[in-house]
Amino acid sequence: xxxxxxxxxxxxxxxxxxxxxxxxxxxxxxxxxxxxxxxxxxxxxxxxxxxxxxxxxxxxxxxxxxxxxxxxxxxxxxxxxxxxxxxxxxxxxxxxxxxxxxxxxxxxxxxxxxxxxxxxxxxxxxxxxxxxxxxxxxxxxxxxxxxxxxxxxxxxxxxxxxxxxxxxxxxxxxxxxxxxxxxxxxxxxxxxxxxxxxxxxxxxxxxxxxxxxxxxxxxxxxxxxxxxxxxxxxxxxxxxxxxxxxxx
Amino acid sequence: xxxxxxxxxxxxxxxxxxxxxxxxxxxxxxxxxxxxxxxxxxxxxxxxxxxxxxxxxxxxxxxxxxxxxxxxxxxxxxxxxxxxxxxxxxxxxxxxxxxxxxxxxxxxxxxxxxxxxxxxxxxxxxxxxxxxxxxxxxxxxxxxxxxxxxxxxxxxxxxxxxxxxxxxxxxxxxxxxxxxxxxxxxxxxxxxxxxxxxxxxxxxxxxxxxxxxxxxxxxxxxxxxxxxxxxxxxxxxxxxxxxxxxxx
Amino acid sequence: xxxxxxxxxxxxxxxxxxxxxxxxxxxxxxxxxxxxxxxxxxxxxxxxxxxxxxxxxxxxxxxxxxxxxxxxxxxxxxxxxxxxxxxxxxxxxxxxxxxxxxxxxxxxxxxxxxxxxxxxxxxxxxxxxxxxxxxxxxxxxxxxxxxxxxxxxxxxxxxxxxxxxxxxxxxxxxxxxxxxxxxxxxxxxxxxxxxxxxxxxxxxxxxxxxxxxxxxxxxxxxxxxxxxxxxxxxxxxxxxxxxxxxxx
Amino acid sequence: xxxxxxxxxxxxxxxxxxxxxxxxxxxxxxxxxxxxxxxxxxxxxxxxxxxxxxxxxxxxxxxxxxxxxxxxxxxxxxxxxxxxxxxxxxxxxxxxxxxxxxxxxxxxxxxxxxxxxxxxxxxxxxxxxxxxxxxxxxxxxxxxxxxxxxxxxxxxxxxxxxxxxxxxxxxxxxxxxxxxxxxxxxxxxxxxxxxxxxxxxxxxxxxxxxxxxxxxxxxxxxxxxxxxxxxxxxxxxxxxxxxxxxxx
Numbered sequence: 001x002x003x004x005x006x007x008x009x010x011x012x013x014x015x016x017x018x019x020x021x022x023x024x025x026x027x028x029x030x031x032x033x034x035x036x037x038x039x040x041x042x043x044x045x046x047x048x049x050x051x052x053x054x055x056x057x058x059x060x061x062x063x064x065x066x067x068x069x070x071x072x073x074x075x076x077x078x079x080x081x082x083x084x085x086x087x088x089x090x091x092x093x094x095x096x097x098x099x100x101x102x103x104x105x106x107x108x109x110x111x112x113x114x115x116x117x118x119x120x121x122x123x124x125x126x127x128x129x130x131x132x133x134x135x136x137x138x139x140x141x142x143x144x145x146x147x148x149x150x151x152x153x154x155x156x157x158x159x160x161x162x163x164x165x166x167x168x169x170x171x172x173x174x175x176x177x178x179x180x181x182x183x184x185x186x187x188x189x190x191x192x193x194x195x196x197x198x199x200x201x202x203x204x205x206x207x208x209x210x211x212x213x214x215x216x217x218x219x220x221x222x223x224x225x226x227x228x229x230x231x232x233x234x235x236x237x238x239x240x241x242x243x244x245x246x247x248x
Numbered sequence: 249x250x251x252x253x254x255x256x257x258x259x260x261x262x263x264x265x266x267x268x269x270x271x272x273x274x275x276x277x278x279x280x281x282x283x284x285x286x287x288x289x290x291x292x293x294x295x296x297x298x299x300x301x302x303x304x305x306x307x308x309x310x311x312x313x314x315x316x317x318x319x320x321x322x323x324x325x326x327x328x329x330x331x332x333x334x335x336x337x338x339x340x341x342x343x344x345x346x347x348x349x350x351x352x353x354x355x356x357x358x359x360x361x362x363x364x365x366x367x368x369x370x371x372x373x374x375x376x377x378x379x380x381x382x383x384x385x386x387x388x389x390x391x392x393x394x395x396x397x398x399x400x401x402x403x404x405x406x407x408x409x410x411x412x413x414x415x416x417x418x419x420x421x422x423x424x425x426x427x428x429x430x431x432x433x434x435x436x437x438x439x440x441x442x443x444x445x446x447x448x449x450x451x452x453x454x455x456x457x458x459x460x461x462x463x464x465x466x467x468x469x470x471x472x473x474x475x476x477x478x479x480x481x482x483x484x485x486x487x488x489x490x491x492x493x494x495x496x
Numbered sequence: 497x498x499x500x501x502x503x504x505x506x507x508x509x510x511x512x513x514x515x516x517x518x519x520x521x522x523x524x525x526x527x528x529x530x531x532x533x534x535x536x537x538x539x540x541x542x543x544x545x546x547x548x549x550x551x552x553x554x555x556x557x558x559x560x561x562x563x564x565x566x567x568x569x570x571x572x573x574x575x576x577x578x579x580x581x582x583x584x585x586x587x588x589x590x591x592x593x594x595x596x597x598x599x600x601x602x603x604x605x606x607x608x609x610x611x612x613x614x615x616x617x618x619x620x621x622x623x624x625x626x627x628x629x630x631x632x633x634x635x636x637x638x639x640x641x642x643x644x645x646x647x648x649x650x651x652x653x654x655x656x657x658x659x660x661x662x663x664x665x666x667x668x669x670x671x672x673x674x675x676x677x678x679x680x681x682x683x684x685x686x687x688x689x690x691x692x693x694x695x696x697x698x699x700x701x702x703x704x705x706x707x708x709x710x711x712x713x714x715x716x717x718x719x720x721x722x723x724x725x726x727x728x729x730x731x732x733x734x735x736x737x738x739x740x741x742x743x744x
Numbered sequence: 745x746x747x748x749x750x751x752x753x754x755x756x757x758x759x760x761x762x763x764x765x766x767x768x769x770x771x772x773x774x775x776x777x778x779x780x781x782x783x784x785x786x787x788x789x790x791x792x793x794x795x796x797x798x799x800x801x802x803x804x805x806x807x808x809x810x811x812x813x814x815x816x817x818x819x820x821x822x823x824x825x826x827x828x829x830x831x832x833x834x835x836x837x838x839x840x841x842x843x844x845x846x847x848x849x850x851x852x853x854x855x856x857x858x859x860x861x862x863x864x865x866x867x868x869x870x871x872x873x874x875x876x877x878x879x880x881x882x883x884x885x886x887x888x889x890x891x892x893x894x895x896x897x898x899x900x901x902x903x904x905x906x907x908x909x910x911x912x913x914x915x916x917x918x919x920x921x922x923x924x925x926x927x928x929x930x931x932x933x934x935x936x937x938x939x940x941x942x943x944x945x946x947x948x949x950x951x952x953x954x955x956x957x958x959x960x961x962x963x964x965x966x967x968x969x970x971x972x973x974x975x976x977x978x979x980x981x982x983x984x985x986x987x988x989x990x991x992x
Contacts, residue, residue: 070334086318
């Protein structure tokens with residue numbers, strides 16, 4: 001940046017604004033280059049597919065509680081972003097790590113995707129862990145996965161990481177006793193890995209995707225709603241010791 | 249700070265640790281001087297009286313939701329602190345401002361506390377506002393106010409701001425149709441004003457008071473509890489437009 | 497939201513993903529309807545024009561300091577979002593409020609834009625305040641304003657709020673002794689007002705615009721940089737009292 | 745909590761306020777019981793020893809940058825709390841984990857403290873890691889460690905974890921080529937372990953200890969200072985690609 005000029009990755013920002021979409025420029029910031037038309041299309045899908053998931057989402061709850069407290073908009077949104085942790089959006093990062101390490105391993109060992117998937121699941125289950133990016137408490141078939149794979153196919157972006165993810169999905173029944181569907185986190189993980197993103201940027205997609213929704217929730221809570229409903233004192237079960245007197 | 253030495257308001261921190269309490273040193277940081285024994289005693293009471301208020305508190309809810317998401321302890325606590333806004337703890341600041349401006353006004357105008365209280369309430373009600381620091385949704389007699397005033401009396405700290413606050417309380421029925429009790433926020437506001445604190449530090453007392461409790465809630469949530477219960481999808485009432493098709 | 501289906505403002509999210517851009521769907525969340533092609537174009541420009549402003553930005557500094565501390569990505573981004581306050585991005589909100597109230601006033605009073613601008617500036621200067629959205633410490637001609645107005649013109653979106661903003665700009669020299677340029681905050685404020693957005697959503701544009709950049713800064717700081725440079729102890733000027741002994 | 749009554753760990757909060765210090769009640773919240781007089785004394789020392797460390801601290805920098813942006817007090821403090829991560833205060837948690845696992849290991853294996861220290865350091869260095877809680881960039885002898893150990897000795901609280909920590913310190917030269925002093929983080933870790941605290945509460949001590957200082961910094965920044973100094977545009981080294989034109 002210098003007076004009257006803002007350079008982003010070598011481009012004058014003003015040469016980009018109005019020509020490239022928000023998703024294109026996000027791609028530029030994170031990858032260092034502008035996307036190809038196919039990458040541009042899938043980028044937009046990746047950043048919109050997690051746009052909203054109603055109140056049934058802890059980042060929205062955190063945002064709504066903070067928004068109820070008489071704070072400016074950004075404080076409520078900030079609290080929601082802070083909630084995008086390992087168990088809420090974080091599966092993208094974890095799944096992308098597993099897939100990227102799996103593909104690196106396949107290059108060394110010449111395993112097939114199915115063999116590699118087997119190895120990954122054996123490893124995960126031997127540590128009695130769950131496999132991030134697979135299974136969903138509400139959806140039996142994640143509509144977001146289906147849509148993303150359609151678009152990735154049209155954009156000719158189905159690569160080795162998606163293939164490995166699908167191999168894992170098909171083996172989940174064998175390892176866990178029930179089929180765990182490739183959920184939206186796992187699907188984003190596979191696609192961004194095929195696009196060359198570092199797994200450590202996994203949460204970034206979820207953060208950007210959810211931010212406009214967090215803003216909409218905060219705005220509604222601040223200007224159109226009663227304070228967000230906390231547990232009421234007669235609903236709370238006190239689990240501490242019985243009433244007692246302090247010494248002396 | 250220099251190598252092997254940390255100076256706080258002129259004192260070597262190591263000369264203070266073990267001799268002065270946490271509340272004393274908080275007072276030193278905020279006032280610039282160590283407290284007298286009476287100020288020391290009331291300071292401890294001010295910083296403990298809001299220690300805990302169960303789950304029925306939006307800062308605790310925000311902390312618990314973020315703590316459910318797979319984040320480190322400080323992230324959950326940070327979200328709870330962000331919730332200490334104008335409508336949650338913020339009444340201390342607002343009430344202290346009104347009381348400090350009232351006392352300044354009394355010096356200029358030679359009004360009595362009762363006359364000044366009347367003027368304040370006339371002003372507030374003419375703007376159709378509420379009077380911060382008075383009234384409570386759950387408590388009919390705020391036990392924290394009673395205890396604080398006892399201690400302030402013992403410590404010979406009942407000054408003009410407390411007197412003005414009590415004058416306001418006794419006139420609430422006349423102005424609002426029902427008695428609004430001096431609640432803990434209003435009482436803290438009056439006492440810290442008598443101690444010489446700037447009203448803009450009002451929230452500071454609530455923040456410090458609640459932080460150990462936010463930590464205890466975050467810790468319990470992270471290591472002993474199931475994810476904090478969000479609204480479930482079948483409980484949420486969708487209020488948007490009916491289902492429709494996008495154009496084209 | 498229900499199993500296998502996510503409804504956003506009446507639309508099935510899966511019917512939107514891949515067809516509408518991130519900016520379109522952000523518009524849908526904030527306005528309740530999908531944008532027209534012209535609104536779609538300007539929306540993308542509004543959300544990209546503040547994408548990046550280098551390290552010379554307090555939200556980036558906050559993000560980098562937190563990112564230096566061994567925290568997950570979202571914590572660093574969350575701190576940056578919390579910094580988007582009244583003096584950093586907040587001018588959009590304040591300027592939009594002034595412009596929207598000005599236009600409402602013009603409808604009542606039949607003032608011309610120039611007369612209304614004069615009234616606004618007289619009012620602001622009589623309170624010895626600054627006029628939000630005008631002036632810039634680094635840029636003498638804000639390149640972002642120029643570009644946004646170009647695009648707004650192409651999209652046939654230059655309405656009464658932009659006209660009023662330009663009337664204010666042309667009068668700044670008279671009221672402040674030097675010309676204060678319509679900066680990017682003021683320009684966004686005028687355009688979103690012409691698009692029908694509530695001024696209380698002003699910061700929302702800056703938050704979404706800056707989030708991908710905050711992520712890029714956090715990622716670089718976490719994985720490619722030494723800890724972000726704080727003031728060193730020999731640079732800090734201690735302004736407290738001289739060294740002293742505690743009583744007793 | 746019920747109307748007119750607040751129960752904390754079995755005690756009526758009003759029976760505690762004015763009798764027990766802030767540190768005592770923090771102990772009650774975190775341990776479930778009131779402290780003995782010796783635990784009470786050391787608790788106060790533990791919560792004050794990290795009170796302040798000047799601007800040379802990333803949590804203070806984060807607080808000051810956010811405080812510069814026109815936000816309420818709690819937002820700035822919240823950002824500082826979010827910065828108390830693995831590399832800023834987090835060493836308490838990590839060191840306490842190592843010490844608590846070491847003591848558990850000694851019970852099983854009947855190793856002496858010196859043998860256990862040797863085993864720990866061999867393990868750490870074989871993974872090419874550093875040993876948390878030892879070494880300091882500024883202090884050659886951490887004055888806070890000296891003071892804490894004095895108080896712990898007076899309070900008859902020097903137990904097996906402190907002994908193990910000192911055994912580690914005496915072996916650091918052998919393993920790292922230079923003596924790494926037991927710093928304040930390591931010392932707090934050892935003492936809280938001797939007091940029976942779970943290592944996962946390690947950061948809690950640092951958070952409570954720093955909060956009054958973060959508040960004092962935020963308050964000073966908001967009401968007495970110019971905006972906190974960011975890197976200026978002519979100081980920033982742009983490391984991106986040279987200026988270029990977008991395609992087409």
